Amino acid sequence: MRMPDLAAEHSLAEVIPVGLLTTTRYCWAGCAFCRLAILKPKWDLSRAPSGLGPDHLNAIDFQAVREVRLRGGLSLAEPFDYWIHVIRGLRKAYAGPITAFSPVEIWHYHQLEARPIRELVRLLRWAGADHLGPGGSETFDDTLREQWSPYRVTRVEWIQVANAAQEANLGISAAPIVLAGLTTGTWRDYLALLSDFALHHLEFKPLQSQGTRLSVMGDASLLEVSQAVDEVHGLVPDLPLYVRWHSQDVADASEILGAAGACALVVTQWEVSP
Numbered sequence: 001m002r003m004p005d006l007a008a009e010h011s012l013a014e015v016i017p018v019g020l021l022t023t024t025r026y027c028w029a030g031c032a033f034c035r036l037a038i039l040k041p042k043w044d045l046s047r048a049p050s051g052l053g054p055d056h057l058n059a060i061d062f063q064a065v066r067e068v069r070l071r072g073g074l075s076l077a078e079p080f081d082y083w084i085h086v087i088r089g090l091r092k093a094y095a096g097p098i099t100a101f102s103p104v105e106i107w108h109y110h111q112l113e114a115r116p117i118r119e120l121v122r123l124l125r126w127a128g129a130d131h132l133g134p135g136g137s138e139t140f141d142d143t144l145r146e147q148w149s150p151y152r153v154t155r156v157e158w159i160q161v162a163n164a165a166q167e168a169n170l171g172i173s174a175a176p177i178v179l180a181g182l183t184t185g186t187w188r189d190y191l192a193l194l195s196d197f198a199l200h201h202l203e204f205k206p207l208q209s210q211g212t213r214l215s216v217m218g219d220a221s222l223l224e225v226s227q228a229v230d231e232v233h234g235l236v237p238d239l240p241l242y243v244r245w246h247s248q249d250v251a252d253a254s255e256i257l258g259a260a261g262a263c264a265l266v267v268t269q270w271e272v273s274p
């Protein structure tokens with residue numbers, strides 16, 4: 001394992017504070033690595049109370065963040081057009097970058113409402129979203145996907161939605177999950193599947209296993225994340241690499257992951273959730 005050379009001249013990874021708007025309290029997809037997960041579809045969720053609404057936007061400190069991200073789970077409570085109105089309201093209230101939903105939610109609404117993918121992603125763009133989120137790109141390994149998230153979009157479906165989003169002029173990114181045992185070959189295969197996309201960035205998602213079905217695996221360590229960043233930076237040196245960072249030790253992580261090749265740590269400044 002190669003350790004980053006902290007003595008060499010290098011940049012710190014900058015810290016990007018983001019605000020999260022979470023649309024629902026539960027998600028029927030049941031992904032093994034997710035705290036919103038319930039294990040199988042429950043039609044009762046259609047009677048769940050509405051989650052986030054336009055009123056929530058009034059109480060938000062937009063000055064404190066450099067990006068706002070609206071994210072699922074998969075809810076049966078509100079239709080897609082409800083969220084288009086929320087994003088329109090968000091766009092009026094906030095001038096910075098907005099990331100809204102991901103191929104996972106777009107595929108869900110595509111099936112639930114029998115609407116074309118292109119229509120959904122164009123509506124997102126029209127409402128004011130700048131980027132589609134990376135959800136569904138945690139791994140493209142078919143065996144792991146079957147074990148962890150069998151109800152979610154397949155690799156082929158993810159690519160289909162991402163292509164439509166790119167055509168609609170939405171920014172695209174990917175967020176591979178980081179855990180023990182990833183190899184150079186893993187990263188080569190992962191990046192090969194994304195080679196047709198003009199990715200805005202790649203955002204590592206260190207496994208946070210507490211409260212999920214993967215809790216026995218523990219959380220990804222800083223060393224594992226650093227190794228992943230170093231591997232990918234060696235393979236695609238021009239691609240901006242971000243790391244979603246949840247721990248307190250931001251200064252250490254900025255130095256170590258910056259030395260490995262990350263240009264930014266994404267930290268949650270606030271979250272509004274139902």
Ligand code: SF4
Binds near residue numbers: 036037038104
């Ligand atoms: S689809 Fe997304 S929100 Fe739903 S369980 Fe999977 S990771 Fe969680």
